[in-house]
Amino acid sequence: MQNRNPTTSETKQPAKFRMTRQRRVILEELRKENIHPTADMLYEMVRKRLPHISLGTVYRNLELLTAMGEIQTLEISGSQKRYDGIPQKHYHIRCIYCGRMDDAPIAPLNSLEDNLYGATVYTIMGHRLEFLGLCPECSLNETARRFAEQALPAEAAL
């Protein structure tokens, strides 16, 4: 009878956590717009409401909220982690020039894993899929387009 199934549960007794003001504001800001911010972006957002919060607190709460299943930590590509206020599985699109991330407007393709059935020695338990391209703004930027053209042959390979 462990709390081993972290879906979006509202069951708030299993672990002892306190919904502190910091934690609540972090969650609210993360869910306000789905911009998938980095920790420091979120820190700046939260700081407008809680000027004395520390970056360490932001990181600690992001880790805790992830463990609670309230949010997702996206460790996909690039150097910085991004955080997603929506805990349900979904794919993302990322602009390879400015880093903007949006949710991909398609449902998870669970059948993708069928392609590996019997073909691998691994026990497959999930997958990640991320689409890459240019966001609307960067699509209009000549420099960004040139960058993408030469970056993607290498970048797009997985």
Place this chain on the structure above:
Amino acid sequence: MQNRNPTTSETKQPAKFRMTRQRRVILEELRKENIHPTADMLYEMVRKRLPHISLGTVYRNLELLTAMGEIQTLEISGSQKRYDGIPQKHYHIRCIYCGRMDDAPIAPLNSLEDNLYGATVYTIMGHRLEFLGLCPECSLNETARRFAEQALPAEAAL
């Protein structure tokens, strides 16, 4: 002695690369077995043949070889980058417990991006797909299985 004196100085000479011993050994070790090592793993491998090589040289060559299109830098999940001696597009499978990575035995699914046509404001130019699971060794490890069970609901979401 290639002196063309006049007019537009568009001297955009492609950089000259020297296949130094360090660079060659790095490439050889990376391609010897397709283990997708991290920089420090590769450093240790290379050090057995070139004991005085520096980690900085390994990083610099990995970056250069990537720019040359000889290898791939995988910025997928987790904290450390991994390097792939095969420059062609292909997917990967990763063990979420020990980090082992293998090539996925399926061809790139280019039609995946069709799902987004007309549904996004982005200019889609590529995608990444990574399968997650347990490698054969970790599949036999009870601790690893417990870890995967509780990690993947959060981890597998994208």
Place this chain on the structure above:
DNA sequence: ATAACTGCAAAGGCTTTGCATGGAT
């Protein structure tokens, strides 16, 4: 001579952690 390259070490960017304080039960 020139430009590419290396080893070394320092610096950098992002994240985690130790510690003393503060707040809730």
Place this chain on the structure above:
DNA sequence: ATCCATGCAAAGCCTTTGCAGTTAT
């Protein structure tokens, strides 16, 4: 009183970079 959470700063980890010396052309 206890336990969790916070702010602050230091430490940690991985990667990049500055510099002076080295090597190939």
